[in-house]
Amino acid sequence: MDDPLAASSLYAHVRALAGEIGPRPTGHPPEAAARTYIRRVLGEIGLDDVEEMPLRAWDTWGYTIAAPALLAVVGNGLGRLGRWGRLLGGLAALTGAYHLWQAAQGGRQLLAPFFPKRPTANLIARLPARRERRHTVVLVGHTDTNKHRFTFAPGVKKMLVASVTAAEATLLLNGLAQIARSLGAGRRAEAVRKGTLAALGAMLLYLLNDERGGYIAGAADNASAVACLLGLAAHLRRDPLAHTEVWLAFTAAEEVGCLGMHALLDAYGERLRDGWFLDFEMVSTRRIAYVTRHSSLSYLSGYAPDPESLAWAEETSRRHPELGVTGREVVIVEEVGSLRGRGFRGLCLVGVGEDGWLANWHRHADDLGHLEPEGLERAARFALAMLHTLDEK
Numbered sequence: 001m002d003d004p005l006a007a008s009s010l011y012a013h014v015r016a017l018a019g020e021i022g023p024r025p026t027g028h029p030p031e032a033a034a035r036t037y038i039r040r041v042l043g044e045i046g047l048d049d050v051e052e053m054p055l056r057a058w059d060t061w062g063y064t065i066a067a068p069a070l071l072a073v074v075g076n077g078l079g080r081l082g083r084w085g086r087l088l089g090g091l092a093a094l095t096g097a098y099h100l101w102q103a104a105q106g107g108r109q110l111l112a113p114f115f116p117k118r119p120t121a122n123l124i125a126r127l128p129a130r131r132e133r134r135h136t137v138v139l140v141g142h143t144d145t146n147k148h149r150f151t152f153a154p155g156v157k158k159m160l161v162a163s164v165t166a167a168e169a170t171l172l173l174n175g176l177a178q179i180a181r182s183l184g185a186g187r188r189a190e191a192v193r194k195g196t197l198a199a200l201g202a203m204l205l206y207l208l209n210d211e212r213g214g215y216i217a218g219a220a221d222n223a224s225a226v227a228c229l230l231g232l233a234a235h236l237r238r239d240p241l242a243h244t245e246v247w248l249a250f251t252a253a254e255e256v257g258c259l260g261m262h263a264l265l266d267a268y269g270e271r272l273r274d275g276w277f278l279d280f281e282m283v284s285t286r287r288i289a290y291v292t293r294h295s296s297l298s299y300l301s302g303y304a305p306d307p308e309s310l311a312w313a314e315e316t317s318r319r320h321p322e323l324g325v326t327g328r329e330v331v332i333v334e335e336v337g338s339l340r341g342r343g344f345r346g347l348c349l350v351g352v353g354e355d356g357w358l359a360n361w362h363r364h365a366d367d368l369g370h371l372e373p374e375g376l377e378r379a380a381r382f383a384l385a386m387l388h389t390l391d392e393k
């Protein structure tokens, strides 16, 4: 029988998702086609009881990041209505700042009700323990893909976290300046208001340009993760764990704000309160690591895995030096941010490129040609080793 965790088996899933189906924008038909593929593969290993969890989501990160700037610009216009208009405008900019700060760390977005939405869905499958259940582990891999963005170009991406932090600070200053004006402050507050308003206008133009690149195939981000989940499902069907129930969460709408993960926690948060979450992100380079510190998109909102999950990964790494998986800090924001923000456990496995960054992150180069299949196998085997480490406890 074929080994479902062999690099070639895992690569076949990536080829089906990123090669045959192609770019998978949230809420668009190819993302649904990816779900059909996942269901078919799970069906072939006898896992037919797959739950489809519908949700509604917007289809680009652009709304997430442009909305607060747009709200603030409109808010500044209210200044013409006098003192109360200025106060209202100031509160609008502060609301935008809060929204962006939350979004930058995978949190819930305050302005979400205003974004145009499409139907999408999570797929959830469960592999019960052979004997009495002591642990529940949720393996997470998102199905959607992002766009090709100038923001993520080599060189430019080094400014990513600084730029989002600057945008947060600009919104905050603009809001405070408007409120100061409403309370009677004079020229200096007005100068700050005008300066930050100009910066927000420039930011909107820049973001408009960032939307024009088209959606990426996402061989790494995140067909690689879906492939690992499918491989692990096949392996665990043949050889189930004794005391660990494993959930496979194929999440929707990660790239627009981790909406699939939030929907999963809304539905099953109670049941998964003591669960362990292992998120796979771009596990398709030779160097596989578990993330010890996530930058998020802002210097004001970095996050880390919970200490227990980190200890779990460290123990597994020590026991399996042959896999060469170690811990490192990475510039990334993903579903562990949503989990940690809501008080759940969470750890992320990633593949990093030569320069220590996620390789070809949100670029058209994230395609089959740039994939290193041995990374897929290493990530899947490390995750399996982690499952066994926990299962013994």
Ligand SMILES: [Zn+2]
Residues within 6 Å of the ligand: 142, 221, 222, 254, 281, 282, 334
């Ligand atoms: Zn991703």
